[in-house]
Amino acid sequence: MKSLRKMTFVTVLALVTSPFALLKAQNPEPDTPLPKPEAQQAQEPPVAQPPATNVPGAATPPGTPATGQARIGISVNQVIVPVTVKDGSGRLVADLRKDEFRIFEDKVEQRIAYFSNEAFPLSIVVLIDNDLKVKDAEQVAGSLRAILAGISTADEAYICRFDQFFHPGKGFSSDQDKLLTELKRTELDTEPSVAPPSPAINNGPTINGHSATSDAPTIAAGVANIKGQSTKALDDAVYNAAELLKDRGRERRKIIFLISDGANGIRSNTNSYASTVKELLRYGVSVYSVAVSSTYFERRFSRLVDYAHDTGGDVYFAAKRAAMEELYSRVTEQARNQYTIAYSPAGTNRALDYHSVEVRVGREGLKVDAREGYYAGAAPK
Secondary structure (H helix, E strand, C coil): CHHHHHHHHHHHHHHHHHHHHHHHHHCCCCCCCCCCCHHHHHHCCCCCCCCCCCCCCCCCCCCCCCCCCCCCCCCCCCEEEEEEEECCCCCECCCCCHHHEEEEECCEEECCCEEECCCCCEEEEEEEECCCCHHHHHHHHHHHHHHHHHCCCCCEEEEEEECCCEECCCCCECCHHHHHHHHHHHHHCCCCCCCCCCCCCCCCCEECCEECCCCCCCCCCCCCEECCEECCCHHHHHHHHHHHHCCCCCCCEEEEEEEECCCCCHHHCCCCHHHHHHHHHHCCEEEEEEEECCCCCCHHHHHHHHHHHHCCCEEEEECCHHHHHHHHHHHHHHHHCCEEEEECCCCCCCCCCEEEEEEEECCCCCEEECCCEEECCCCCC
């Protein structure tokens, strides 16, 4: 009897205490951090990891690219707009606050849900013109190794070349030795390439499964001229570079580092300028152009200017090797140290494919560079 009472007491005690045990499991103690809602995480500033140094315990010298990787916590339904702000002398302005920015979509002001001036890692396609004048080609080839000085261990780069054809390299890499090998290979490839014969058009290449020469006449070899016009396919090269970058993730800056004289054979391209810009804007890719030529005042540079302007990038002009090497570091510095603004579109027609974007700052005398719009749907081919 006594044993039966004891068993009954233990059973009742277990039934009474088990809901409290379950409740405690569902509600942790106050000192146990709770997981934050996704929306709240999206508005928090990114957490930058401390930069690594080449020598353990050594201080990072001024001007050394940051190697820490900042994390962009932005929800997928928000629009990300990288913004560069310069003063009247062309120097980057890095001390602006969130309340000094205003952003508009389709002329409707938007609430800034996320703001940061943190440096973010870069995904870079280094796109090198393989069909330059001899003097320009020699200067570019001798300057290319300087590109590595602006690439940190948190960045990744893909070395590609183009002439009439697009020549992808060995893929994205953060390994400086591998990238240097790729650049050395580029230095040796100073002659335009010849594509294998095509069944449809003799010596006619294909890009993305389409003819790269459209209805152009047969090309004998290499990069020829059609009635004195270049057959270099710059638009196709930029389009293919954008394809390489589109899946690199929203937590990275995606840029095309275009080194060219800007010559472009319209009839040599499968993709038009308009369709290429749509692809760039669709995936948030910015173009930074370094215009190289001993006659850099020629109008042909307009293509490099247009790509940079329409994607929120920038264009630099250089006629000498020393100037090129200096500009390379300026490109990566500017791309890495942009402001990041994100917002959830409100009050605009979501049925539209294209939406204009305008960024303003309150301070006088500053120049704001940002992409002027984006495409909500897939980019047409």
